[in-house]
Structure formats: structure tokens, C-alpha cells
Amino acid sequence: MKHLKTYLSALLIIFIAAACKIDNYPAPDARLYGTFLDVETNEPVEQDIIRGSTIEFIEHGYASQTKQVMIVKNDGTYRNNLIFANQYTITPVRGNFVPAEPQDVNVAGETKLDFKVQPYIRVKDAKIEKSGSKVIATFKIQQTVINNVRKIGLYAHPEPSVGEPMRTVLSETDINAATDPNKVYKLEIDIPSNSNNLKAGSQYFFRIGAIIDAPESKFNYAKAVRIAL
């Protein structure tokens, strides 16, 4: 959709300027991809594919400065295979990391652009196991900013892109305080009382998340784990 939009807006501008001269424009010919990396650990920063961190990019050379957006996959990678080769200002925004700076980037052909970010929270020593009729998660929380941790959660969904916005079952605890990095947190989901969504014999993805209390912040996660019930 976004690429189509670029194309159309370009057309529109020409259309207005040149009064009905329809041009034969080239298709988007470049690809932009990369990963959100933890500035300290250099590991990918886990994300949400829906309502997660977004990447705003503005194509240079147009007065309108229209912001286009890309979403990020759960594993922290993103890819846009339909982008016009050009100069762009690219900013990761509304994310699960300390606000990052806009970058001016020349996109041409296959262009790799990683974002080194400071995730608000690192979920450490994460372990998710089925134990009897429960799924139990244990983990530690390392926050990198002074804000309170708002809540922590264990989320389940049939798809690997599980997260707070995409879950059929959840178990959350409000924290609303600064966390002790040495404390082990525990969350559990009872399987029988969620029989509508967690069916014995099926496989589900479970993921531990935590969200910082900062404006427009998003959840930080440990990697999703697949468990057969």
C-alpha cells in the first residue's frame, strides 16, 4: 500500500504541475532493510508487528514532506522491497527504545540500515515452561531508564508473532514502580481455564513482555517460545 501511495503522490504532483500530462514513471526500484539492534548487547531488539515501533521516512525532493511508515517484524527486522531509490530522512519512532535520531540515508539498490537503539527494558533470563496444567514464565527485568515499569505480561497466540497486541490469552501484572534487576518475576497461564483458546494437543507461542511508563512507549520482549500443550 505504502509504495503504491508514493507512486500516486508523485503522479499527483506532476499531474497538478503539468496539467494533465501523464508520465510514464518507473516502478520502485530499491530495497531497504535492516534490524533494530541493542546498542549495548548488539542483539536484535524484539518488537511487535502490529502497534509496535514504527519507522517514519520522508523522501527528499518533495515539498509536502509526507511521512511514510514501515512496520517492524517481531524479531526486530524490517524490510521494504518497494521503495524508490532516493535520499530519505529516516526515523524510528514511538518505539520500545529511547527516542532515536533521524538519519539522512541514500537508498539505492539493496540498502542495509540497522538502528542501534537503547531498549527501555531488557527481559533477562527468560524461561517459559509447561508445568502440569500451567504455562509458567520466569524472568528478570533490566530497565535502562528511570521511568517506572508499567506492567509485565505473558502472552499466548497460535502465531509466532505473539505479543501484547496479538494474543488470545494473557497473564499480566501491574508493576508501576522501578524494578530490581535481581528480582525473579513469575507469571503463569492456567490452561484449562482458557480452554477456548488453548487446546490440548495444539502448539502455541508464548512470549514475555514488559512496558515502560513513557509517552507512546511500546512493549519490550524476550523471544517467543513454542510450546505444545
Place this chain on the structure above:
Amino acid sequence: MLFVLLTAVSCDNVLDKQPLDKLQGENLFSNPEGVKLYMANLYYQLPIEDFTFFRQGFNWNTGDPNNGGFAPAMITDEAVHTEFGDFIGNDDFQWWDQGYKLIRDTNILIDIIPTLDVTEDETKALVGESAFIRAYAYFALVKRYGGVPLITAVQKYEGDVEALKVPRSTEKETWDFVLKECDVAIANLADSWPGGERRATKWVAYALKSRAALHAASLAKYSERAPISGTAVDQKLVGIEKSAAADYYKAAIDASEAIINSGKFALYKPTPASPEEAAENYRKLFEDPNIAPTETIFIKGFARPGAGTGHNYGIWYQPNQTANGWPHPGRMNPTLDLIDAYESYTNPGQNAPIATTVAGNDVNDYNGFDPAKNYKRYDDPAGIYKDKDARLWATAILPGTPWKGQKIIIQAGFVKPDGNAQLFGGDPIKVGGTTIYPYGAADRTQYSGFDTWGGNNTRTGVSFKKFLNEGVNVAPGWNQTVSDWADFRYAEILLNYAEAIVESGTGTAAKGAQALNDIRRRAGHTKNIPLTIDNVIRERRVELAFENKRFWDLVRRREYHTLFNNRVRHALIPVLDLRVTPAKYIFIRQNIARLNPSTFDYKQYYRYIPGIGSNGLVQNPQY
């Protein structure tokens, strides 16, 4: 200018026309009929959220009005559509070009008023009415877009489009303008119109101010619940400082109090003898609001069948059994989420989630039928709703209750004598020589629930009743329904009043509590409850249900993103339990079938501004 600009880009030659080509200025306005005609057109354009208000816009009763009957209530926790699983989209509830057209048309009138040869009283009325219309229009704009360009005089195109570009005012300036225009209207309008015309009066203007001020106050108080960022925020084009809340709440209290103290208004039939009587009174109030002139402060009429004059509630929302030949009835399905909010007469002042089991401790279990559970059993398919607030009975058609001389059958299936449940279809079974049908009857014209055929049967367990006229069989065609819409009701003013008092901690709490309890008394409650925000909001949900208030309540109080975070809405499905003889009804709380969870993004608190490529305005965040 925005209007001019937009039409300019779309190559319309409006600029070449006489701006008043149809209405030749003084000639027209010197004729009283001409003024009336012009005014009628302005009122027609008023963004009243009535029976013809849908996500596509206002006055959705001309051209092809087929929108599947997807009502604004279906974007809230009040209802779902039988088929569509849509939630709010970026293009929904836009009102930009139309808004600035109405403002331009009103400004034309305002500019011309001083030149008219009319009496002082008539001038005053025109000044008041035009201010009212402008207030109404800017209110509709500001609650959608935040701060907008304030165009207060007719813009004249003199060869320079840039000169016509007016930047957005801040959101606060725009709200202040709305309230100021209300004040102008209040100061200039009379108590009533000599012929009782449905035109703005002083009291309608007060009512508008009560509603608008409460909206602004709530935004100021609660915006921080959903922080957004961007240029529009930095420039204060969206968002109001928290410190502004106090003044807005005070304005809401004062405007509401003016109406309350005027002695001109009262609730319709305020002291019913029984809940049954209360239910019937409440039903009639919406069937025809004209029967309650003390309660209905402002009515929009839908006078005769036809495009632009009738509406479509009568066809879309009848239960399947009374479709009267219309192929797609039954589309408004009130949710269990709403039903739960109605108080029980046995436990005043509390939400009363429907307990389906003897244990009663599993109201949050939506996992479906569980043979191990000890369900409560009823002979009457509406028995589980006993003791629920009368307004539920008047707002929804409950299973097994009569409507238009028929018993409305809503049944999701049965539990077989062997204990296995057969829900949502399948073959009939024979028990003791009787054939038992999954949906409660043999023929698909004889029931109104759960069969997916045609998308005509409720999937929540109840059908819709409010506003529908029980005595009229609406012809199966477009715009054939002719009931009138009460835009401002005294009950809303009382609720605005109570909310402003409790939210601001100012005003007289006892009066706020009385306003709240007067409405409850009218609904058959006899025990007063204290003035708390939870009590006010619950009362608002049930009293104003389906009056297109809930959407804006969730927006202004910034509750949408919390209540709609992967929100699954719920049904209460009646099931015939054949494990006992005679068979009885049990009820199961469960997720509404075939409906995906819905999530409200922060950015949806503001609509996007159309046409920024040409009008050069700052766009709202994240669009």
C-alpha cells in the same frame, strides 16, 4: 477558504460563479420566506448525529444509502453488526469539506444580517441562530480534528489562493470559540419560536454548550491518558492543557444549571409505578420523541418517506421475524458488555453482569459450554433478565418477548439429553416425539437469532428495539422510516451536569446526585445511589445507549484505547437444555462468533485532515 481551495484543486469552476447565485443577497433575505428557506438549508446541513449519521457521514439518506446498516454504535461496546467485523478506519467519521461548506454558508448569512431590513427582534434571532449553527459546526470539527482554521467571515477570492489559507488555531482556541459562539446564541435567541418551529432556542444553545464544554473539559483532564507526539502536538493544534479542565467543567455546570433552573424542562413521566411501566414509557419516548416536549429540547424531524426525508432504522434493525419483506434486517446486535452494565433492581449502584451458573463466580469465563457447570435453568427464555433495569427491556428485544404481535425467538442451539451441546446449526433432533430445532423454529422466517443466513439474525443473543416503532410496518425500501430524532434530551443535560460536578469536585454534589437519581427513578429505581464517576458513566451508558454518545464518550475521556485493546465483545446465548424434562433454557456467556478482536490506536483520537497537500495545514499525529 478551505472550501474554495479544495474545489479549486478539483478543477471546479465555482470561483467563477456568483457566490450567491441561487440566493440573490438582499432580494432573497428581504423576503421572510427566503430567509426561512436559507435557514432550513443550514439546519439541514447541521452535523446532527441522528438516524442518518454513519461512519460515511451525515444525512446518509440520499443517493444510495446502502451501507449495510453498519451503525456508529458497532464501533463501540454497545453493539456489533450481524456480519461485518469492521472497526474504526482512518476514513471514518470525516466531516471536513462539508463542515467548511456549512461554515461558509453561515458566514454568508452573518455578513448579510446587518444589511437586512428586518425588525430588531428578527435581527437578534438571526444573529443567535447563525452563532448556534457555527458553534454546532465547529464543535463537530474540533472533536474530530482538534484545532482547526477559524473562518469567521466569508472569504473572497481575489486572485491569490495563498491569501485564503488560514492556519489551524490551537485546539483550546477552537473550543473556546465554540463556547463563545454558544454564548452569542444564548444571548440572542428567545425562549421559543412563536409557531413552535424546531429551530434553535436559548435552551438549545445552552444544551449545546453543556455538551461541548463537558467534551472539552474531559479532553483537558484525560488527554494525558493517551499521549501522542508530533508537530500538531508541539503547536498545540491537538491537546489541551490539564489546567484548562476547571474552566470547561464550570462552563458545563453553568450551562446545564441554566436549563435545570429554567423550570421549562422535566423528564418524561418521571415516577413510574413499576419497572414495566418505566420500560413502556422509555420505549415510547424514542418511538416518538414528540410526545415528551418537556424532555426533548431539540428534535430533528424525519417527516415523510423518501430520499433526504426518511431514514433506514426501520428496515436495518427489525428482528428477522418482522422484516416485513426487507431482505437484510436484524443488523444491530446489542452486546452482553452493554447488557451487563444495566443495574439490577436487587443490587442498585452496581454493574450487574449476568450470572449464568448457580455458582455465579464465572462471569469472566467465555470458554463456551462446559458440561460440568451447574447452569441456572429457566422456563422463560428471558427469565435470566429478570430484575434488570427497565431500559434494557425497552432498548433490546429479549429472547421470547413479544414484538409486533410475535414472540421473537432467539436460540443458539440445544444441549442434547446425552449432555453434548449442539450449537449454531446442525440437524433438528427428536426428543420424546417432539422435533427440536436448533434455532427454535423450523422455518427461517420464524426465528431471529444465530442463523448466519442473510446476515439477518442476531449473534449476541438479543435484538434491537430502541427507536423502532412497534405500531408501524415499515415498507421494505430505502428511507421509509419516519420517526423523529431527539438531538438534545433533558436526561443528557442532567448527566452532563452530574459528570461535570463529580469530575471537577465543584458545584453542588447533592444536586448532581439528584440529577443522577432522577433519571434512575424514571427508570423504575427507587433506591438512590451516591454521586460517583462510575455511577454517572454507567448511567450514561444505559440511559443514552444507541444515541451515538458512547463513541464520543470513549474518545473525550480517553478510554477507547484501554477498553479496546484486543477487545473481544461478548454474547449471551440462550440454549435449550434437553437434559431435563420439560426442557429449560440455560445461557452461556461467550465471545461473539466470527468477530475478531478490536484495537483502538492512539492516533484515532483525532481524524486526519483531508487535503493537506493543497490546504497546507499541519496534519494530525501519525497520519
Place this chain on the structure above:
Amino acid sequence: MKFFRFLLLLPFLSFGCNGAEDDKQNIDSKPIEEVKYDETGVLFKSYKGLVMAGYQGWFSAEGDGAGRGWHHYQKGGKFEPGATSIDFWPDVSDYSKTYKTAFKYKTGETAPVYSPYDEESVDLHFKWMKEHGIDGVYMQRFVGEVKGESGKRHFNKVLANALKASKKYGRAISIMYDLSGSSSADMDFIVKDWEELQSTFKLFDNTENPQYLRHNGRPLLAIWGVGFNDGRKYTIADIQKLIEKVKGPTKKASILLGVPYYWRSLGKDTENSTLLHTVVKSVDVVMPWAVGRYNASTYTSVAGPNLPADIAWCKANNLDYAPLVFPGFSWGNLKNDKSLYNQIPRGKGDFLWQQIAGARLSGAEALYVAMFDEVDEGTAIFKCRREGELPENADGKFVGIEPELKTDHYLWLTGQGAKWFHGESGFSAKKPERPL
């Protein structure tokens, strides 16, 4: 199209902050030799690890010899009940030289004030700093004031007092030009004034003024007020030139730049101009103005993400960063608005400590405390009178330090912060309790 194909052939493309590197290369390539300072005996070779306050020093008293009347105490030419611009009242019980005013306590006793024009008063201030372990101050130099003869005399006298006292007590000192009220035309004046100060006071002489603050091997000069979008009569480009001139081809000084709070995102209080970033990258330390940008309840949501992002930006651009902390804010008398008394309450130091801890935990290495002696806006940390012990002020009032605290409580608490920044252990987000 051909151009892009060409780029495609490049095996690896880097997309960092190329602009910044280019700038530096340009400067580096100049063959002029940079000045080298003798740092023998210099007490403070870096701002890092220090907690320093801003020192207004702009008050004067009738009869102090400055000839400026009740400067900055008065309002509308008068300093009497009902006419004053200060909210906090200095506690002058330790001062050897004070001045009687028209203000009286409830007891009928006259309430005196001090003047920084007096050497002994400034000496006392630096003595307090030493007692509480506060590292030093930035002496404010208001361009608008020192352009005039009496202003220049006053501020030079205060500076002389401060240089003497800071040397005596081993406290760091640096000059900060406050550009509020300046115009583009004043830039040359600033350069001239700065040159004059250096020679008059031998600021950079390591034996004469070993306490003068150095940073990155050079004396540090602070310039405050760049990039604000409040309609100033000078531009970012003016400051860019000013900095070039101050440094000179031999890079005579390091620069601390006082910028608006949202300098990084170029929003809200900040002019939307990327030139600000270019200028910021050319200096040594960034200090964003935080007074009034948050209060105790909004601090974490505002500063929480902002501080680490600022620090990351500075690290990436090889800059040092000094966040600002302030004890509270009150300017009811200045603004003639009673609702502005205690506009940002101090909460017995909770608010100040919240910021000190926030800055430290976010990785800040130095602090700027606003201010040492600012009583007009009620941000002073020095000894002020307590609630219940204040002079009367017609139908207005004064604001006091919380009655259960000692009058030097904010000096003490700032000193605790300094210990933390010096690397002492035992500090956390929990406000330290003062032993009785």
C-alpha cells in the same frame, strides 16, 4: 538512473553521521597550531564528575557602593511591602554585612538583605559551597547588563569577589554569558568583553586562577541561550560566528552551550533548525534548560526517555552533557500573580533529588544546578528563610523553605548529589536523610 546504478556497485555503504565528520575534517585540516595551556596546578581539568551551580550575583542593595539601588530585589523602582520581585528571602543570619530594608517580620523587626557587591558576602557563599561539597559555580554575565557602565562595574566586582573566594576555598569557577535580551549586534561586544575579562582577571593563568574550570585541555566558557524559539533578536548563525570568534583559530577555549530542553528533537521550546545541531556539534558540553519543563509528577515521563536519548546523542557526537536540576520554582511576586507562588513545589527536596537521581541513573557525568542564589524565580539553593519566619509583604507574601528543614537544607542536599557524582557509594533514587 545511472547515478544510482553506480552506487549499487559499491560493495558496502555506510550511512552514519557523515555531515559531522566532514565538518571536523575541514577544521582539522587547517594548519594553524592550537594553543596549549599549562595545566600545572589546575584544580579542575574537566567538568566531568562535578556538580556546579549557576551564580546570578545580580542583586545589589542601597548603600552597597554599586550605586544600583535595590537592583533585582525591587519592582517598579521600589523595594517595600507590595513591591518586590523576589519570592524567597535570603537567610542573612551568617552575613557580616547586611542592609536594612522596608520589610518587617511579624515581630516588627526589620528584615535585612545582602549584596554580592560585598566581598565578604560572596566569600560566605563559597565557604558554604566548600562546607557542603558543591564543586563551584558558573558566574552569570548578562549581556544586557554589562553593556552599561554600572552593570559592568557591578558584575566585574562580583566576579572579582568570586574569583578571590573560589581560589580561597578551592571551588571551580567559570563564566557564563546569558544572552537573554541580546541582539545580533551584541555579538562583537561579547567577544570584546570576554577578551577583556581574560586579561583583566588573568582568567587562564594557572597560578593566578588555578580554580578556573578547564575542559578538554582548555578553559571553559559557557554561552547560554541558543536555539530558543521565543523570538530572540539574535540567530543561531550569530552564535555560530560568536563561537568561532571566541575560540579563534588557535582554539582558545572550550565551550558549554546552554540550549532549550527539546534541542535534540527541535520541537516545543526549540527553533526548528538543524543549524542548531551543527552548532552544538562544534562545542564541548551541552546543557539543556529544564527549569519549568516538568514538575515532580511529570518528571519521569518527560525526562525519562529524554535524558538517555540526549546522552546517547552526545556520545555519538563526542560531546559531554550536563543536565540541569533545580529545587523548585516560584515567581508569584515577579509576575504579580499569587497563583504562581510555589508553582513547582520543592517537596522538601524530593523534587531536586528525583532529578539528581534521574540524571545519575541515566548516565549523566556532570550536573548544572539552577541556581545558587536565584530568589526572583525561587530556584535558589542557598540559605533562605523558612515558612513562618518570613517578612510580611502587604497583600502578597514570600515563599519559604519548608519549616521542618534547616535553612541550608538545599545546599546540603546538592552536596549529597555532588558526592554521588564524585563516585561515592551509598546513593540511590531514595533521597538521603539528613542526620539530625
